[in-house]
Amino acid sequence: MIETAPPPRAAASPATAPGGPEEHTCILNLSCDDKPGIVAAVTTELAALGANISESNQFWDPLTNRFFMRIAFRVPARLSIEDVDRALRPAVDRYEMRIALTDQARKPRIIIMVSKFDHAMQHLLYQIRVGWLDAEVVAIVSNHETCRADAEREGVPYRHWPVTKETKLDQEARLLDLAQESGADLVILARYMQVLSDGLSKRLYGKVINIHHSFLPSFKGAKPYHQAFERGVKLIGATAHYVTPDLDEGPIIEQETQRVTHAMSAEDFVAAGRDVESRVLAQAVKAHLERRVMLNGHKTVVFQK
Incomplete structure (x- = not known):
């Protein structure tokens, strides 16, 4: 599954307040060999889309040199999960990431x-x-x-x-x-x-x-x-x-x-x-x-x- 992120904006109006009807939350899970610049590459692409990150966790396993990350971010409803996947693709390919992109609007x-x-x-x-x-x-x-x-x-x-x-x-x-x-x-x-x-x-x-x-x-x-x-x-x-x-x-x-x-x-x-x-x-x-x-x-x- 794949996800999305929001364009830059000024102060949030009531219609677009966090969790409002025009937004939904997506979660990105990624893992790859640890190298400099992974977090910057991902967050730069999300920022370009206007995504608003609400939670971020990461872990480096020194035994395997694998890097793991989970990011939750809010995106406007007009953007599809495929839009986010396309935006992240350069970073994914560059670092050979394994990713899972999900939309929290869908009940498991x-x-x-x-x-x-x-x-x-x-x-x-x-x-x-x-x-x-x-x-x-x-x-x-x-x-x-x-x-x-x-x-x-x-x-x-x-x-x-x-x-x-x-x-x-x-x-x-x-x-x-x-x-x-x-x-x-x-x-x-x-x-x-x-x-x-x-x-x-x-x-x-x-x-x-x-x-x-x-x-x-x-x-x-x-x-x-x-x-x-x-x-x-x-x-x-x-x-x-x-x-x-x-x-x-x-x-x-x-x-x-x-x-x-x-x-x-x-x-x-x-x-x-x-x-x-x-x-x-x-x-x-x-x-x-x-x-x-x-x-x-x-x-x-x-x-x-």
Whole structure:
């Protein structure tokens, strides 16, 4: 996707005040090898268009010599995203940048996948309902019927697709079709207790977020709370990460911990973890939808507000 920027002007009138009807906000994400002049090249082109920068974040990774930048800027509605892309093209080509240009006027679309544990899904739906998450849920997909009533109450289409060894690839093909037909920007595994195939993980790399009920890289795989209980840990946690073919090893977006004690049971660990999982997943989804997450090999760069 591509974006736009505003022409120079005098003092803003009420009709063109920041956030007014004649403006919209765009976000530019870029990465490239670090060289002098990158920021100047980009901001010079935006200034020539009259863009008004409202937020700017940057990071240089000395290990890879990669430079990462996120810029939010306001542009007049009359300029298209293609206009901004054309204006930035000389800088993009000169520095061999990888860019993503998006218009915040378009509400992101998401697919939520869930099995029987619905707490993370419920928290996402609530945060969307109150406006903290700005997204449209185009479908809830589950291998069980458990959450159908919740989807219907929210007015969200529900897809009950049972999974067996024989039907797994067919179900994943249906998911790909759904993502393409609905224009989904993100697939969220909200305690969806099925492992995606290597093929699907590669096809949707960077577009699927999973919540793992453990502070990775500790206690991967099944029943991590029970593994933690058996080891007598004093902290449990949750990790939101992008899905890759390597189980529970995708680039990490967000993590949080919860203190536990020797007096708690494995079931107490599970109960304590539910709140952490819900918060961590919602925070990761928000960062992704706001284009604050950039992939850096096996890691991520996450720009805070």
